[in-house]
Amino acid sequence: MIEYIKGDITDLSPTMAVIDCNGVGYGINISLNSYSDIQNLSSTKLYIYESIREDAYVLYGFSTKRERELFLMLITVPGIGGNTARMILSTLSPSELCSVISNGNEKVLKSVKGIGLKTAQRIIVDLKDKIVTTGIENVDMQSFSTANSQVNEEAVSALTMLGFIPSQSQKVVTAILKEEPNIPVERVIKLALKRL
Known part of the structure; x- marks a missing residue:
């Protein structure tokens, strides 16, 4: 491979x-x-x-792992092949696509060439939960250093175990790590608990 x-x-x-x-x-x-x-x-x-x-x-x-991950998710949807997935990713940026799917905006998806109403609805139904659980909607993996992404992962995982929604936790943790890139995971969790 x-x-x-x-x-x-x-x-x-x-x-x-x-x-x-x-x-x-x-x-x-x-x-x-x-x-x-x-x-x-x-x-x-x-x-x-x-x-x-x-x-x-x-x-x-x-050009990014995030875009490839979205492509791989799209081609799991029945009726979406490689070229259709590429068309979707040519029309919408990865961030826009995540936002459209998590907000259930079928109108925007329908505006992509070759996507009808049923396919747009199917994409939203099939991928909405996947996008939220992977946290892909809020983080571009290449914008973090390796250490930073490990802290990010551990913090989101800990907050999820504490009962917080993964997507919200991801947003807060990403914001904290942008403000203070080198802080330890315990501190990230403490700061996140105050904001959630």
């Missing part, structure tokens, strides 16, 4: 990136969000999803 491909960008369009990795050019399908993130770079690292079918071997690439 390919986790990511890192190399020089040899060709780039809003839907496709060709990454030269040690002399091999990988054609990778990308969303407009990823295109915006990498368009002014000469080299990049894209997180990969491999779609292996009888008639095709297709690579989808994402």
